[in-house]
Amino acid sequence: MSLQQILTPSIHKAVQTLFDVSLDKIEFQATRKEFEGDITLVIFPLLKVIKSNPVELGNKIGTYLVENVAEVARFNVVSGFLNIVIADAYYLNFFNGIKDDTCYGFVTPSPDAKAVMVEYSSPNTNKPLHLGHVRNNLLGYSVAEIIKASGKKVYKTQIINDRGIHICKSMLAWQKFGNGATPESTGLKGDKLVGNYYVAFDKAYKEEINQLMAEGKTEEEAKKQAPILLEAQEMLLKWESGDKEVIALWKVMNQWVYNGFATTYKNMGVDFDSYYYESNTYLLGKDVVQVGLDKGIFERDPDGSVWIDLTDEGLDRKIVLRSDGTAVYMTQDIGTAIQRVKDMPDVGGMVYTVGNEQDYHFKVLFLILKKLGFDWASSLYHLSYGMVDLPSGKMKSREGTVVDADDLMHEMAATAQKIAEDLGKLDEYSAEEKAALYSTIGLGALKYYILKVDPKKRILFNPEESVDFAGNTGPFIQYTYARIQSIIRKAAFDFSAPSALNELNEKEKELIKQLELFPEVIQNGAQYHSPALIANYTYELVREYNSFYQAVSILGEEDQQKKIFRVQLSKKVADTIAAAFSLLGINVPERM
């Protein structure tokens, strides 16, 4: 039971007994640092129903609590605030209760709980994953893990854009310039290989535009008439009319890309329960268009196109079907959402992890689904995020502007290596162990740096700063974890039984209080879709631990009971760091 849960009925009872008044709401807050106390009752609101002054009222309630509530040790009143000091026994008890709980803070979903679908990544198959996808993948994965830990079933999914003119561009360029190159023949990852031909297409296209302009065409004409573009368009038509050759090529090249993505996801530590492909879903929304027309939600224009008028909602008119009967992006998203609930009938809500340039799209999508009357439509959330940039000159990417996800992860491990070597660490490690550790640290730095920021905010990613062993960084927290592991190894005695301690010092108590917050932080993280809450909590926990570590001796402590307790406390902090970091998708090293 939380402190609030313990104190609330007692305060009701106190007021009832002392003043014969029943209260409706009681307001608590954490005691301010400058006062003695663990939890504070705000007195002012009570003065609306009780005739008294704040000091007198605070003293009366405080005295009642000390006399009647075992957990309350003493109190003080500062103007309108009743600062309550909780007995050490309460914290010791609480600690012994969570000490061996390996799932502390995590809630197991009840079997009939509704599931949440979390969509993230959703790349296109003409290019490798880039820095924007990195933020997307980290956010989506983390939010999925947090929601799961909060007690809901979660399905991680994505929708891959595998059809359209952009795909034809890389296919065509491969046919023209590829000389049969394959991932095997070139040693390139499949997504990189295909991406290279997308770039090659663009280069050829630009050359043709220049050529046409030199021949006197306007830029606009040249852009439309470039032969290579016409060829790509022709390929798209062939593909859509079921041309066997084009489809065969598409299958081969797409598989290369999927293999490449799979490697990137694996290295990044993210995963999916299902995959949707636009080539399968692009017709899905069309049936719904008829339903919407019948319900009077959509309207047909004279040219045959279908629209939804959202001007009453402060948005505009949006097309859902073109006059030639083809679906648009929106139609497809409507159809895919419905299909997903058909596939997984226990889904009660969805989270879409997509950049903020699509804010409008999702506003409209959610409104349409609501109007169509789906009960899950009230539980849709667009996990929108801002741009990530690298400061110029930090890391050159192949194509100049876009930073490749694999390159970035590689670079992060290299940065971690450089810093670790400068610090002269890890001399006794094997080369393999070192490589694994550098990647753990490098990825930890990257993930933490990105996830500690509110998704809406733009990020300027600074690799060196993110690996700083002394800042609010992933490696700083990993290092604290590893140091605790070293204490545990050195302790080398059985510290599993509850210690017979009955008194805590300030540092120990603060640390237990910080641990006590973890379950609520997970719930809040899930409610607000916020890995940043988890990251910042972990940082506070680590700061609290380091302050404890500076102030008390652990293995050097002579009092055996204190020593046992402090090792236990350290271990619980380490376990909680690991648990919190697992929600961010970050690994913790046993040594560092």
Ligand SMILES: NC(=[NH2+])NCCC[C@H](N)C(=O)O
């Ligand atoms: N359900 C969705 N619309 N998901 C987002 C898809 C993102 C799309 N593939 C893009 O790169 O812009």
